[in-house]
Every structure is written in structure tokens, then in C-alpha cells.
Amino acid sequence: xxxxxxxxxxxxxxxxxxxxxxxxxxxxxxxxxxxxxxxxxxxxxxxxxxxxxxxxxxxxxxxxxxxxxxxxxxxxxxxxxxxxxxxxxxxxxxxxxxxxxxxxxxxxxxxxxxxxxxxxxxxxxxxxxxxxxxxxxxxxxxxxxxxxxxxxxxxxxxxxxxxxxxxxxxxxxxxxxxxxxxxxxxxxxxxxxxxxxxxxxxxxxxxxxxxxxxxxxxxxxxxxxxxxxxxxxxxxxxxxxxxxxxxxxxxxxxxxxxxxxxxxxxxxxxxxxxxxxxxxxxxxxxxxxxxxxxxxxxxxxxxxxxxxxxxxxxxxxxxxxxxxxxxxxxxxxxxxxxxxxxxxxxxxxxxxxxxxxxxxxxxxxxxxxxxxxxxxxxxxxxxxxxxxxxxxxxxxxxxxxxxxxxxxx
Amino acid sequence: xxxxxxxxxxxxxxxxxxxxxxxxxxxxxxxxxxxxxxxxxxxxxxxxxxxxxxxxxxxxxxxxxxxxxxxxxxxxxxxxxxxxxxxxxxxxxxxxxxxxxxxxxxxxxxxxxxxxxxxxxxxxxxxxxxxxxxxxxxxxxxxxxxxxxxxxxxxxxxxxxxxxxxxxxxxxxxxxxxxxxxxxxxxxxxxxxxxxxxxxxxxxxxxxxxxxxxxxxxxxxxxxxxxxxxxxxxxxxxxxxxxxxx
Ligand SMILES: Nc1ncnc2c1ncn2[C@@H]1O[C@H](COP(=O)(O)OP(=O)(O)OP(=O)(O)O)[C@@H](O)[C@H]1O
Ligand SMILES: [Mg+2]
Numbered sequence: 001x002x003x004x005x006x007x008x009x010x011x012x013x014x015x016x017x018x019x020x021x022x023x024x025x026x027x028x029x030x031x032x033x034x035x036x037x038x039x040x041x042x043x044x045x046x047x048x049x050x051x052x053x054x055x056x057x058x059x060x061x062x063x064x065x066x067x068x069x070x071x072x073x074x075x076x077x078x079x080x081x082x083x084x085x086x087x088x089x090x091x092x093x094x095x096x097x098x099x100x101x102x103x104x105x106x107x108x109x110x111x112x113x114x115x116x117x118x119x120x121x122x123x124x125x126x127x128x129x130x131x132x133x134x135x136x137x138x139x140x141x142x143x144x145x146x147x148x149x150x151x152x153x154x155x156x157x158x159x160x161x162x163x164x165x166x167x168x169x170x171x172x173x174x175x176x177x178x179x180x181x182x183x184x185x186x187x188x189x190x191x192x193x194x195x196x197x198x199x200x201x202x203x204x205x206x207x208x209x210x211x212x213x214x215x216x217x218x219x220x221x222x223x224x225x226x227x228x229x230x231x232x233x234x235x236x237x238x239x240x241x242x243x244x245x246x247x248x249x250x251x252x253x254x255x256x257x258x259x260x261x262x263x264x265x266x267x268x269x270x271x272x273x274x275x276x277x278x279x280x281x282x283x284x285x286x287x288x289x290x291x292x293x294x295x296x297x298x299x300x301x302x303x304x305x306x307x308x309x310x311x312x313x314x315x316x317x318x319x320x321x322x323x324x325x326x327x328x329x330x331x332x333x334x335x336x337x338x339x340x341x342x343x344x345x346x347x348x349x350x351x352x353x354x355x356x357x358x359x360x361x362x363x364x365x366x367x368x369x370x371x372x373x374x375x376x377x378x379x380x381x382x383x384x385x386x387x388x389x390x391x392x393x394x395x396x397x398x399x400x401x402x403x404x405x406x407x408x409x
Numbered sequence: 410x411x412x413x414x415x416x417x418x419x420x421x422x423x424x425x426x427x428x429x430x431x432x433x434x435x436x437x438x439x440x441x442x443x444x445x446x447x448x449x450x451x452x453x454x455x456x457x458x459x460x461x462x463x464x465x466x467x468x469x470x471x472x473x474x475x476x477x478x479x480x481x482x483x484x485x486x487x488x489x490x491x492x493x494x495x496x497x498x499x500x501x502x503x504x505x506x507x508x509x510x511x512x513x514x515x516x517x518x519x520x521x522x523x524x525x526x527x528x529x530x531x532x533x534x535x536x537x538x539x540x541x542x543x544x545x546x547x548x549x550x551x552x553x554x555x556x557x558x559x560x561x562x563x564x565x566x567x568x569x570x571x572x573x574x575x576x577x578x579x580x581x582x583x584x585x586x587x588x589x590x591x592x593x594x595x596x597x598x599x600x601x602x603x604x605x606x607x608x609x610x611x612x613x614x615x616x617x618x619x620x621x622x623x624x625x626x627x628x629x630x631x632x633x634x635x636x637x638x639x640x641x642x643x644x645x646x647x648x649x650x651x652x653x654x655x
Contacts, residue, residue, distance in 0.1 A: 244525040246509045250502045257500045260460060261573065262488030262519045271521045389556065396504040396555060403504050408555070 006241040013237050016320050017230055024226040031222075033215035044218040045290045046334055050327050051225035052287035053310075055232045057326035058319055059276040059283070060307050065317035066240050067272045068252030068401025069169075072304045073159075073177030074280050076184050077152035079299035081281030082288030083188075084151055086201035087135060088144035089289060092208035094121045095139070125199045132194030148285040149278045156277030157270065164266040164273075169255075170400040178301045188296035200295025204288055218290070225286045229323075232279050236319055239275070248272060253397025309365050315377025317407060324376050333357060373406035381409050411474075413438050413607045414492075414577055419458055419468030421451075421631075428454045429465070429631040436577070441603035443618045443639075444611045446628035447651060452611045453497060455628070456579045460494050461487040473576070489519060493575030497582045497611075499562035503555030507546050507565060510554050511537045514569035536572070544568040545594065559586040567598060578608045584617045596620045615639075 007013050027047055030038040039047075056078050063069050098117045102109045109117070120129040137143035163176055191197035207217060239245065247268060250258045255265045288294040306329075314325020335341055336357035344351040368375055374388070381387070388408040396403040416434040420427065429451045436442055444452050457463035459470055461484040470479040472490060479487055488494075501510050515533055518524070529537075541547045544564040549557065554565055563583055570578055580599065584592045596617065602608055603623075612618050618625060618639060625642050627635045629651045635642045642648050 239525070242525075243512060243527045244521070246502070246505055246513045247524060249504060250513060253502055253504055254500060256462070256484075257496075257502070259484035260462075260488050260494050261514055261569070262485050263524075264483075264485040264519065264521075268521050391555065397502070398500075408504070 006238055010237055010241060012320060013234065016233060016323070020226055020230055020233075024222060027222060028219055031215070031219050033213070033217075033219045041215045041218050044222055046331075048218065048222040048225045048290045049287050050330055051222070051229045052283045052290070053330050054323040054326045055225070055229045055283035055286075056280045057307060057310050057314070057322040058229070058232055058236050059279040060311045061314075061316060061319055061322035062236050062240065062279075063272055063276040064308065064311060064401070065322065066245070066252060067248045067269065068255075068399060069269060069273065070174045070308065070401060071177045071273070071276075072174045072301070072308060073181040074276065075303035075307055076181035076299045077156060077277040077280035078284035078287070078303075079184075079294065079296075080152045080155065081148045081284030082294040082298070083195060083201065084144050084147040084281070085285040086204050086288055086294050087138040087195075088141050089204045089206070089208065090122060090201050091118065091135070091138040092141070093203060093206055094118045096208055097121070123196065126191040126197050128192075134194045145285075148281050152277040152281035152284075153274050156274045160270045160273040164269045167266075178304070181299055181304055182301045185296045185299045185301070188299070195296075198295055198297070200293055200298075201288075202293040204294065205290065205292040207289070221286065221290050225290075228282055228286055232282070233319060233323070236279075240319075249403075252399065253395075253402040254399055256398075309361065312365060313368050313375050315375030317403060318377045320380075321375050321377025328376065329361065333361070336360075373404055374409075411438055412436070413440075413473065414459070415469075415471040416455075416459065417469040417471060419465040419470065421454060421458065421463060421465050427631055429458070432468070432628075432632050434626065434633065436607045436609060438576075438607060439603060439605060441600060441608045441621060441623040442610070443621050443623055443625045444609060444628055445613070445615075445618060445625060445642075446634075450628040451631040452628055453581055454631075456494060456581055456609075456611070459487075459579060460484060460492060485519070488573070488575075491576035493570040493573040493578050495563075495566050495570050495578075495580045495583060497585070499559065499566050501554045501557075501562050501565045501569065503553070505554060506551050507541065507554050507557070508537060508550045510565055511540055511568055511572050514572035516572065516574040540568045540572055543571070543598065560588065560591045563587060564591075564595070564598075567595070571598075571602060576606050578602060578606060580608065580610045582611055582613065584612060584614055592617055593620070615643075 027039060027044060029035040031044050032039070032041050056074065060071070060074055063071050063074070095114070095118050098114060098121060102114065102117065115131070116129065119131050123129055137147070159180055163173055168176060187193055188195055189198050195201065205214060205217070210217065240248070247258060247263055251265055251268060259265050310325040310329045311322045312325070313329055314323065315321025336353040339354060341353040343353065372378060374381060386409045388406055391405045391408065393405060395405050396408065412435050414436050416432060419429055419432050421429040432451070432455065446452055454463060458465050459479065461479065461482055465480060471477070472479050477490070479490070502513070512529065512533070515536060517527065517533070538547065541550055544567060546561060546565060546568065549561070554562065557565060563586070567580070567583060583595050583599070587595060599608055599610060599621065610621060624637065625639050626633055627642050627648050634651065635645045635648050
């Protein structure tokens with residue numbers, strides 16, 4: 001029985017993939033681009049973006065829920081993925097526009113003139129026209145696609161190597177990851193960072209050379225996001241099954257014990273940190289073309305904290321929990337902060353949800369942590385009638401990130 | 410009999426308190442050794458040093474034919490070199506099944522990539538079943554180890570040690586919290602293991618040590634007070650004074 005394929009051992013994977021498939025199909029049928037037009041294109045984009053957020057939440061669950069590392073910096077990797085694809089989108093689209101307008105000239109422009117014109121177009125807002133070094137490969141989709149994975153991966157590798165090697169763990173590591181994402185955001189805010197400072201990259205929703213309308217493009221992105229989520233989910237589920245999964249859960253609960261078994265804990269942490277950063281990068285690369293714009297505010301420290309909140313609300317340590325948490329919280333958040341929710345007049349004070357949503361979210365987070373530590377995912381245990389065993393207050397291991405008694409099943 | 414581990418003049422100070430003072434200790438290839446000593450004698454600290462958890466202020470820990478110095482190596486490398494350890498408090502991975510615990514300990518490659526693509530071979534699976542039978546957990550393979558009784562967890566941890574196939578086994582108070590029958594079974598497992606490898610057992614319970622029928626080292630205030638057969642050391646007046654007389 002040990003050798004059955006890992007999907008057979010984890011039937012929840014098939015259920016998840018089926019749900020995702022049905023969802024994607026339903027949205028496609030109801031969309032404006034391909035179907036009945038019941039769902040507006042902007043809402044299709046919201047749903048597509050939500051799928052990307054689910055993917056980065058899966059990555060967060062891998063690193064936190066399974067490996068016990070509370071990284072509060074994974075949105076930095078998400079943002080970097082977005083920037084990498086954004087560079088190509090912006091460059092290529094600007095190039096097409098520039099060549100078109102120059103084609104009307106009597107003397108054909110030299111290649112250098114074209115590049116200069118693109119530079120002026122892109123960097124005019126930050127008072128420059130020179131291409132910074134980091135744009136060296138912006139003309140190549142292939143290279144930028146590789147960078148979507150490579151840049152977050154490399155940053156995670158270097159950061160993780162420094163941190164894990166000196167055995168930084170727990171709260172200190174969380175703070176360090178916050179510092180990393182803050183430093184990156186502050187750097188990108190500068191006009192001479194080479195990525196247009198606080199203007200960020202824009203117009204990303206327009207695919208260069210594609211004449212199809214946004215109604216259709218939004219569906220393409222929905223499909224791509226769904227596919228990425230499906231593959232990311234499968235990969236993650238495979239990684240946490242089997243012996244590798246045993247080892248990383250062991251690291252979460254009691255890393256000293258894993259060391260005495262002869263496993264190099266630091267290497268495993270580094271592998272997980274890097275892998276999840278790559279997944280986050282891919283999620284970001286699919287998210288920002290749907291959002292249309294990326295700027296440094298996206299990778300502010302708070303974004304990564306939200307990510308942890310989603311996973312906690314959804315239920316740490318189970319992949320579908322992370323997906324449910326991210327989907328639910330981000331959609332509800334869009335509803336409240338988008339101004340769609342009606343304000344509540346109390347006579348002396350009007351509760352405006354745009355402001356009060358954060359308070360509500362914070363409160364939910366506290367309540368879930370205190371009273372439903374298994375999160376929304378725990379509801380499935382209620383259905384399966386699995387209660388957390390009474391361990392008389394003992395968690396599953398001595399480490400800070402260890403699975404807590406209440407999270408058991 | 411050639412020496413497998415040679416601990417040479419190690420000392421450790423914790424916040425000014427000398428927990429280990431100039432301690433030297435040898436053990437051969439296939440030897441069973443008991444270490445006794447009052448609380449705070451430094452028995453656990455001794456194991457911490459050998460396994461790389463604590464760095465000694467001075468001294469050497471020489472290992473194997475190559476006479477490698479283990480001081481300065483990290484825990485994982487020392488474990489890979491062939492030293493397995495059982496903790497005073499049973500530490501198994503409570504969230505995982507008995508099978509998963511044993512599988513993780515099995516003597517296989519430890520690198521992340523080989524573990525990621527690892528598939529249990531028939532031999533691995535049989536070994537897990539065999540070990541489970543040896544430690545009396547054959548029927549509990551699929552149970553979450555957190556649900557096991559205290560004694561069963563102790564055994565599982567011993568099983569994990571055996572699965573590692575170490576050349577030296579360091580066992581800290583294996584019989585704590587066990588019933589009499591469980592203790593006897595534990596003695597058998599340890600004696601059996603010591604036929605093919607070196608085993609160091611720390612234990613407070615004299616009856617247990619007597620059943621091991623092996624050489625005994627008495628630790629006191631961080632250094633060796635006496636060494637020899639149990640009868641020999643228990644008749645040593647110094648030992649009687651610091652330990653048995655109390
Ligand atoms: N990490 C540490 N920091 C400070 N002091 C320590 C540390 N580890 C051990 N000690 C001290 O060193 C001394 C030896 O401790 P050790 O745990 O080795 O004793 P032991 O022989 O295993 O005792 P027991 O029989 O109670 O298990 C004790 O006085 C203990 O308080
Ligand atoms: Mg001790």
C-alpha cells in the first residue's frame with residue numbers, strides 16, 4: 001500500500017483539481033469574452049488575480065504550515081516576479097508603438113534611435129531616457145520569463161543562506177524577512193532604481209502584438225492562472241508527501257531531532273525557502289498583467305503579513321486551506337474596499353467599510369487564532385468527524401513553529 | 410578490541426559553572442557501556458558534546474579508524490558519520506505515523522534531492538516492518554506516534570536509532586517511565602544491539618544497569634569517578650559517598 005501513487009493516497013488533490021476545473025469552466029461560460037456575458041471582464045480579472053493569490057498562499061503554506069518558517073517576506077518574491085514580466089510587457093509594447101510612429105518618417109530610424117525613443121517613452125516620468133543595466137534583457141521574452149523564476153529564487157537563496165546558516169529562526173527570522181521586503185520596497189521607490197520609482201510599471205494588461213480585446217485576454221489569463229495554480233498545487237502536494245514531507249514537517253516540530261538523524265536542516269530550509277520564492281514569483285508574473293500595474297507599494301511589508309493572515313484563516317498545514325483562505329479573504333476584501341459594501345449609518349457615526357474592513361479582518365484573525373486554530377480548513381474535519389486529540393496542552397514538538405495541539409487531527 | 414570513540418580531556422563551562430571537567434572516555438567497536446551518576450553529573454552534557462550539540466571549551470573527540478576529530482562538526486555530519494542518539498525525554502515526531510518516523514530514520518541518503526525523489530524499496534519496507542516488530546510496535550505502524558504511550562514512544566525512538574544503523578548508539582535514560590516488563594524488553598534490545606555496535610546507556614536505575622551486565626562508568630561533577638564492573642564500582646567508597654549513599 002505504500003507504493004500507491006501519491007494522488008491515490010491524497011484524494012483531496014483530485015477534489016481540489018475538479019473544483020478548480022469546474023470553477024474555471026463556469027467563469028469562462030459566464031464571461032463576456034467567450035460566453036453569456038453574465039460576469040463582467042473586470043470581475044473575471046479579479047477572479048484570475050485571486051487564483052494567483054491562492055498560488056502564493058500555497059507557497060506560504062509550504063514554508064510556514066509545513067516547514068514552520070514564518071516568512072513575512074514572500075510578497076517581495078511575488079512582486080519581483082511581476083516586475084520581471086512587466087519589464088518585457090512594457091518594453092515590447094512601447095517598441096511596437098515607437099516603431100509604428102517612426103515608420104512614417106522619411107528616413108528610416110537606426111536601431112539606436114529606436115532604442116533611445118523607447119527609453120524616453122519608458123523613463124521620461126523619472127526624468128531619464130537611458131536604459132538601466134537591469135533592462136538589458138527586457139527585449140527578450142524568454143529571458144524575462146526565466147528571470148521571473150530566477151530573480152526571486154536567487155534572492156531567496158542568498159537571503160536564506162545567510163539567515164539559516166547562522167541559525168536565525170522564529171521571530172527573528174520573521175523580522176528579518178520583513179526587513180528584506182521593506183528594504184526592497186524602499187529601494188524600488190527611488191527614481192534611480194531603474195524600475196520607474198513609485199510610478200512602477202504600467203499598461204501591463206496590453207499584450208504586445210495581440211489584437212484581441214480585454215474580454216478575451218482576461219479569459220486567457222484566467223486559464224493560465226488556473227493552470228499555474230493546479231500545477232503549483234500538484235507540485236506542492238507531491239513535495240509534502242513522502243519522505244521529504246516527513247523531514248520538513250519534522251523540522252517544523254523539532255528541528256534538533258532532525259539534525260541528530262543526520263539531515264542537514266539548513267539545506268532543507270534553504271531548498272524550501274527558494275522553491276516557495278520561485279512559486280511566488282510565478283504567481284506574481286501572472287497577477288500583475290491582470291492588475292495592469294505594479295508599483296513598489298505592492299511589496300510593502302503589510303502585504304506579506306496579509307499573506308500569513310490568509311493562510312492562518314484558511315488553516316495552516318493543509319494546502320486547500322491556504323487556497324480557501326486566500327480566495328475568501330481577498331474576495332471579501334475586494335468587496336469591502338472596493339466601495340461596493342453599503343456603509344452602515346449609526347446616526348452619530350457612519351461605519352465606512354473601506355476603513356473598517358481592516359479592523360474586521362484583524363478581529364477575524366485574532367478570533368480564528370484563539371478559537372478555531374485549524375481555520376476554515378478545519379470545517380472539513382467536522383464533516384469527517386475528526387476531532388483534535390486531547391494532548392493535555394502539549395504541542396506536536398518543542399519548536400516555536402511546531403504544529404499546535406489545537407491544529408491536530 | 411579497537412577503540413571506536415575516544416573522548417580526550419574535554420571541559421565545558423556554562424555561565425561560569427564547570428559542567429564537564431577534563432573528562433576522558435573510551436569505548437570499543439562492539440561494546441556495551443553504562444554511565445551512571447547523580448543528577449547534574451554531566452551525563453547528558455557528555456552526549457551533547459559527542460553529538461555536536463555543545464562545543465567543548467577544550468579537548469578532543471576522536472572517532473573511528475580515521476581518527477577524525479568530531480569537535481567543530483555539525484550535528485548532521487556527526488550523525489551521518491555513524492553516531493545515533495536517544496534523548497532523555499522521548500522525542501519522536503508526534504504528528505507523524507510510526508512508519509513515517511522509522512522511514513525517516515532509515516539508513517539512506519540524507520541529501521535533500523535524493524530524499525525528494527526517494528521511493529521505498531522492498532528492502533526498506535521490510536526493514537521498517539522488521540524494526541517495528543523488534544520494538545513491539547508491529548501493529549501500530551499506521552498510528553500517529555503522538556498517540557503512543559510513553560513507553561512505546563521510548564521504544565519508537567530506540568527503533569529509529571536502530572534504523573539509522575549507527576556504529577555508536579548513545580541512549581539517555583531509555584527505561585524512564587517504563588513498566589517492569591517493558592524495561593526487560595528494552596535491556597534485551599540494547600544487549601542485542603551491542604553485539605554489532607557500541608552502545609552507551611545512561612541510566613539511574615541500578616536494577617536496569619545490573620541486567621545490562623556490562624562495564625560501568627561513574628560520572629561525578631563532570632569527570633570520571635570510577636570505572637569497572639557494577640560490583641566493582643558500587644563497592645568503591647567514593648562512589649558510595651557521592652551517589653549511592655544518598
Ligand atoms: N545548556 C546549559 N546551560 C547551562 N547549564 C547547563 C546546560 N546544560 C547543562 N547544564 C548544567 O550542567 C550540569 C550537568 O547537566 P546534565 O544535564 O549533563 O546532567 P545529567 O547528568 O544528565 O543529569 P540528569 O541525571 O538529571 O539528567 C547541570 O548542573 C546543568 O544544570
Ligand atoms: Mg541527563
